[in-house]
Amino acid sequence: MWAALMQEFADSPAQARVVKFLLENGFGVSEKGRITCNDIEIPATHIARVIGIDRRVVDATARRIQGMDWARKVFSSMRATPDLSKVAEALGLTVITILPTDAHEKGIVGAAVRVLSRHDLAIRQIFVTDPYFAESPRLVIILDEPLPFGVIEELRSLPQVQKLVI
Numbered sequence: 001m002w003a004a005l006m007q008e009f010a011d012s013p014a015q016a017r018v019v020k021f022l023l024e025n026g027f028g029v030s031e032k033g034r035i036t037c038n039d040i041e042i043p044a045t046h047i048a049r050v051i052g053i054d055r056r057v058v059d060a061t062a063r064r065i066q067g068m069d070w071a072r073k074v075f076s077s078m079r080a081t082p083d084l085s086k087v088a089e090a091l092g093l094t095v096i097t098i099l100p101t102d103a104h105e106k107g108i109v110g111a112a113v114r115v116l117s118r119h120d121l122a123i124r125q126i127f128v129t130d131p132y133f134a135e136s137p138r139l140v141i142i143l144d145e146p147l148p149f150g151v152i153e154e155l156r157s158l159p160q161v162q163k164l165v166i
Helices: 002-008 013-025 044-051 055-066 069-076 108-118 151-156
Strands: 035-037 094-100 123-128 139-143 161-165
Touching (some): 013 044, 055 069, 108 139
Antiparallel strands (some): 094 139
């Protein structure tokens, strides 16, 4: 999908930046061609200000997405979810961030989850940043409880793990 979108918007780098921003943030496009976050409209001027472009580019990108059947289906269903890692300390949660050696490699999530499962740890939230969108893709796991002895070492020893941040 990412390659198809970038190819479709290759003629307009500014619109490609808008598309990338929308995907990175889980923003959608409504039937009216408005940028939305979980069905709440976000003014094009606000998006434009964050990206550093003219609001007309944001509006044109949304209209263009609406004109593409497959892209419209993707963006009309897009939803943002809360990132608990930003409030973990206040909630008493543990955050594990894994920077993989190769984010395109299969099995990174499974290997980490197997380690946590062996220690009977409950996962509150887990998400990965898409290696096509993020310069530094990562796996973030949020737990309800502190890590018992030995878990950090087990995670660090996984061949898929380049760096571990707790």
